[in-house]
Amino acid sequence: EVYTSLAELEELLSTEAVLINTLENYIRSEEQKIDLLKRYADIYQKQHNKAAEDVQLYISNPINAYTLVKRLTTDWKQVEALISTDVSNDYMANITYIKETMKFPTDEDLNGAAVALTRLQDTYRLDTSSLARGELNGVKYSAELSAADCFELGRQSYNNGDYYHTQLWMREADSRLRRETNETVDRSDILEYLAFSTYKQGNIPLALDLTNKLLEILPTHQRALGNKIYYEDELEKSFSKRKGDDDSEEIAFEGPSITDPYGREHYEMLCRGEIELPTEMTSRLKCRYVNNNNPFLLIAPFKLEEAHRKPDLYIFHDVMADSEIETVKRLAQPRFRRATVQNSQTGELEIAQYRISKSAWLKEEEHKHVADIAQRVTDMTGLTMETAEELQVVNYGIGGHYEPHFDFARKDEKNAFKSLGTGNRIATVLFYMSDVAQGGATVFPAVGAALWPKKGTAAFWHNLHASGDGDKLTRHAACPVLAGSKWAEPAAFFLPFVYKFAPPSEALRYAAGKAPVLRLEGPEEPPEDFFSLGLMGDFGRDCKRGIRNK
Numbered sequence: 001e002v003y004t005s006l007a008e009l010e011e012l013l014s015t016e017a018v019l020i021n022t023l024e025n026y027i028r029s030e031e032q033k034i035d036l037l038k039r040y041a042d043i044y045q046k047q048h049n050k051a052a053e054d055v056q057l058y059i060s061n062p063i064n065a066y067t068l069v070k071r072l073t074t075d076w077k078q079v080e081a082l083i084s085t086d087v088s089n090d091y092m093a094n095i096t097y098i099k100e101t102m103k104f105p106t107d108e109d110l111n112g113a114a115v116a117l118t119r120l121q122d123t124y125r126l127d128t129s130s131l132a133r134g135e136l137n138g139v140k141y142s143a144e145l146s147a148a149d150c151f152e153l154g155r156q157s158y159n160n161g162d163y164y165h166t167q168l169w170m171r172e173a174d175s176r177l178r179r180e181t182n183e184t185v186d187r188s189d190i191l192e193y194l195a196f197s198t199y200k201q202g203n204i205p206l207a208l209d210l211t212n213k214l215l216e217i218l219p220t221h222q223r224a225l226g227n228k229i230y231y232e233d234e235l236e237k238s239f240s241k242r243k244g245d246d247d248s249e250e251i252a253f254e255g256p257s258i259t260d261p262y263g264r265e266h267y268e269m270l271c272r273g274e275i276e277l278p279t280e281m282t283s284r285l286k287c288r289y290v291n292n293n294n295p296f297l298l299i300a301p302f303k304l305e306e307a308h309r310k311p312d313l314y315i316f317h318d319v320m321a322d323s324e325i326e327t328v329k330r331l332a333q334p335r336f337r338r339a340t341v342q343n344s345q346t347g348e349l350e351i352a353q354y355r356i357s358k359s360a361w362l363k364e365e366e367h368k369h370v371a372d373i374a375q376r377v378t379d380m381t382g383l384t385m386e387t388a389e390e391l392q393v394v395n396y397g398i399g400g401h402y403e404p405h406f407d408f409a410r411k412d413e414k415n416a417f418k419s420l421g422t423g424n425r426i427a428t429v430l431f432y433m434s435d436v437a438q439g440g441a442t443v444f445p446a447v448g449a450a451l452w453p454k455k456g457t458a459a460f461w462h463n464l465h466a467s468g469d470g471d472k473l474t475r476h477a478a479c480p481v482l483a484g485s486k487w488a489e490p491a492a493f494f495l496p497f498v499y500k501f502a503p504p505s506e507a508l509r510y511a512a513g514k515a516p517v518l519r520l521e522g523p524e525e526p527p528e529d530f531f532s533l534g535l536m537g538d539f540g541r542d543c544k545r546g547i548r549n550k
């Protein structure tokens with residue numbers, strides 16, 4: 001009964017003082033949380049308003065796409081952690097409901113967006129600081145990245161074992177942090193990743209230096225203390241080794257060969273538009289009207305552009321109407337799945353880093369527009385759609401790409417023809433259903449050709465030689481999309497089974513109903529110039545060959 005004694009009442013006052021103090025501390029910390037939450041809400045709202053000005057433009061930028069995913073993954077986790085569960089059960093229940101019922105990116109999405117950004121950085125030689133300033137090739141596109149945004153890019157790279165990009169982005173995070181008034185990440189965290197990735201990249205003196213900087217901030221950091229001893233040890237060892245050694249241990253660095261047509265460097269140069277076809281070839285390439293001797297095409301012939309000879313790469317101009325493109329997109333979008341590739345060892349379809357896009361398949365019966373497009377493909381190429389794949393619709397998002405590959409199956413591949421219906425892929429038609437603001441070319445590294453997407457056009461080439469063997473020079477790739485969104489509709493034709501190893505020229509005749517169904521042996525030359533059949537004159541003025549986006 002404390003009230004009976006004044007002394008004890010006095011003690012109660014002390015208790016009360018502590019309580020007040022605790023309460024005030026609590027309020028202060030809640031206020032800090034609320035301030036922080038307000039700051040988050042403010043950033044979210046600002047970015048959201050900016051996106052709303054032009055949604056397409058906003059999401060077609062790789063930096064915006066990355067920060068949007070990050071806001072809803074890493075950043076959102078921090079927001080949730082700040083909303084204390086005890087007092088905010090209703091809000092948390094709301095948030096859980098929203099996450100369950102609406103589209104929400106996963107950690108995998110964040111990783112994918114980060115990897116895509118680093119891929120773009122490599123392919124298009126983008127400098128880290130400009131990217132962080134929201135610039136793509138000198139054009140300011142998006143909001144700047146915060147130190148935390150850069151840190152997250154570094155952390156994702158680190159988790160993928162990619163220490164090269166970890167270093168680049170952690171360095172950028174560090175330099176951004178120095179300019180931040182409200183610091184978005186702890187410098188010690190940056191230094192820890194930076195030191196370790198520097199060590200992994202083989203620079204022990206610098207790793208040690210960075211670890212010492214970390215220890216200046218956090219002198220008792222356990223891992224840093226351990227690493228410091230280890231780095232010092234390693235340096236000591238390599239020092240004594242060097243003293244007693246001759247120079248036979250010198251490491252010879254070998255750079256990638258630029259001229260190797262199958263090399264990465266060559267591929268990336270093509271993607272950047274740095275390689276041009278020789279004038280001896282381009283001066284002979286023609287643009288002309290063709291009707292393929294098809295009566296329906298007499299009044300409205302196709303505009304055909306030769307983009308390369310041997311292998312012959314063609315571009316058909318104006319072969320898909322905007323209304324058809326809208327229909328195809330609308331039908332495909334709800335069915336989009338990550339595109340797969342066939343594993344050459346197991347023959348199974350699987351997803352792979354080297355093909356990043358979403359795709360769906362359309363049947364002719366689904367819509368008149370789809371049937372019209374299929375008929376047009378036959379009119380364009382003279383190839384029957386009877387043994388073709390269903391039309392595939394592909395959308396490449398941020399950094400989406402398809403690395404160099406053949407469209408034909410090699411005989412040594414397991415189940416080479418299993419997913420190929422009746423035979424190997426004789427030819428490919430590739431409709432472009434969008435312009436692409438930057439990047440996204442279809443390139444043929446072995447011959448140095450690049451086809452730049454233009455809405456409504458279609459590329460066409462044969463994958464097989466007359467003998468039925470694959471033409472290795474048709475190896476091609478879809479370069480990463482740097483800005484914008486690329487929509488394409490590749491369609492492949494299969495040889496009828498009986499013609500699996502027969503000359504394509506025979507298959508063409510078969511397709512046109514002029515050849516009997518027979519298995520033919522031996523090589524045969526294809527028609528000298530298939531498209532010269534319906535020569536009707538030049539459309540030079542409309543034929544804008546090789547227009548390259550920025």
Ligand SMILES: O=C(O)CCC(=O)C(=O)O
Pocket residue numbers: 402407430440441442443476477478479488490
């Ligand atoms: O999208 C492109 O440019 C090429 C696509 C491609 O090569 C394919 O789908 O096989």
Ligand SMILES: [Fe+2]
Pocket residue numbers: 405406407476
């Ligand atoms: Fe392909």
